[in-house]
Amino acid sequence: MSNQLTQKTVLDNGLSVVTGYISDQATSEIYISIHVNSGSADDMTNGEAHFLEHMLFNGIETPRGSIDFKTLKQEREQNGIMFNAHTNRTETVYKATVPTALGDEGVERALYELSRMVASPSLLEDRIAHEKKVIHNEWGSYQSDLSRFLLDQLFLSAYADNPEFSHRILGEREDIAQISREGLVNFMASHYTAPNMTVAFSGPVDHRRVVSWAEDMSTDLPDVERPDLPVETTPTPFYETINFSILPHAFFTICLSWEGSDDYESDIAIAMAQSVLSKRLNDVVREEKGDTYGLSVSSNKFRQTGVMQIHTDTDSSNVAHILKEIAREFSSLAYGDIEQEIETMKGFWRNGNASTRRNAEYMMANLIDDSGRFGALYNPDISLEQIDNVTACAVQSYILKAVSNPIGLVGLAPEGSYPPEAKFKDIMRLQEPSQKLRLRRDFTA
Incomplete structure (x- = not known):
């Protein structure tokens, strides 16, 4: 019988920590969610949430210097630690799966590396140019997927009067072309903040220990007030x-x-x-x-x-x-x-x-x-x-x-x-x- 307990703690800086203790789970799962709307009333920022998701896998800053996260990711995968991410219309999520056999040390390491992604990404100009090419190709592939295409068209039509919902998650091609490092830094400053994040964890680790790790790793996250949530409107026929x-x-x-x-x-x-x-x-x-x-x-x-x-x-x-x-x-x-x-x-x-x-x-x-x-x-x-x-x-x-x-x-x-x-x-x-x-x-x- 699994011993399971779900708990939530909100830290002094506003970061939410949610854990589900499961004694017999083969892996521990860590998720960091940033509550962002992938569109904006300002069309110039459409696609920035998804673009940042890509950029944060290109490099992180640590006290020991810059680290190529893609190389780090490959090294961790050799030990069974898997990193991934996704962006939808209401959030961007960074996630790690850690084999239980690696113990608390493996979980703490993965959480630390995820925390560096969301707090101290490198955002190098040459990588921004590279990811624009990648997402340009992803945009074309996305449009050839009929179910995704129809879903995009549905939101564009149903929320035509609400620009915070009527958008493509990837942004339009012209939006992607205009993304700049300055814009990404500003987006992070307003959205990648402690009150606007949730750390969720499931596996055989004590809630208090996860809270302690989160406190140590979130000290450099801004604790500014979270941005307003998108204004909800009913869709139009x-x-x-x-x-x-x-x-x-x-x-x-x-x-x-x-x-x-x-x-x-x-x-x-x-x-x-x-x-x-x-x-x-x-x-x-x-x-x-x-x-x-x-x-x-x-x-x-x-x-x-x-x-x-x-x-x-x-x-x-x-x-x-x-x-x-x-x-x-x-x-x-x-x-x-x-x-x-x-x-x-x-x-x-x-x-x-x-x-x-x-x-x-x-x-x-x-x-x-x-x-x-x-x-x-x-x-x-x-x-x-x-x-x-x-x-x-x-x-x-x-x-x-x-x-x-x-x-x-x-x-x-x-x-x-x-x-x-x-x-x-x-x-x-x-x-x-x-x-x-x-x-x-x-x-x-």
Whole structure:
């Protein structure tokens, strides 16, 4: 039986330290999250958050002098220590995975090296020029990934009136070309600060020890007040179809929107709503009827608002049909009996998803900054009780909110494949039954 305990401490300089003690984990995971918006009201800074993520792997400054971090990374990998990073729309995360066999010394070393990355990067001019070439090529590769392309287009369209959300994480090519060392230094000074960071850790190390390490390694982080969080707005309706005649297929994303409360019950209900939607659409539209090869449901949750995306593809002549099938399942989920499906999801989270709930990345990614609590699903100390308390009615209310008025669609297909916007809205309109729909299948298996 794993001995697990989740704790959080906020240091005097404002740095948050979150740990999940797991006695039987083969590796320790360390994450440093910088709460940054990868876009900005000032278009000139779009892409800087992602660019910095690249730059911090190019070199760090230490009391012993400059160190080429890429060489250091290769040396650490020989001992099984792995470094990585990613940037999304709300944060940049630097991470290290350390084999438990290396003990506290290995964990402390990796945490120190991560701390140097975020506090003392070299930011050399020649490396800035080099990374501009790298990201220029990454930009082209990113645009050729259809699912990523559609997601970018969704945010550009749904948040056209909110420049802090309507952007590409990589920035536009002209943004990348204009990035300067001075701009990166200024960005770090305002965002790479102790109050704007979270260190998350999972593994067999004591919370107090991690706090002590974090105190020692964060003394040179600025403790200035964290920047304002992006202003949340609800997405605006859109309908964007792009002529894509290279393949006889249609690739599209339906955007749903919801508003909730900043509390545990809302977190769980929204997550369950996404899971139930995903399972039902895959079980019926994909598996049972074979109308699509791939179908996925994802979401972007901010504090009290968010969007849910349904990504799928089908033959270009089949778009209207698959939209009708999706709309039919929307109505069934919104007005039908989903009690058994909710119980199935609760069982999954109690059992099969236990390792995910203890994972440092998920503990950190689901922090709710303003209230200082953990995301409900990933706090092992309280999540099971909270999950049990969520009712099918609460989950269904979020499903109803989300599917009753889809915000829009963005799609690629040969010209003429998509119905007119008015027809799309008519197809997606919920069909409220005269009596409750019953589930057509047993989801307990």
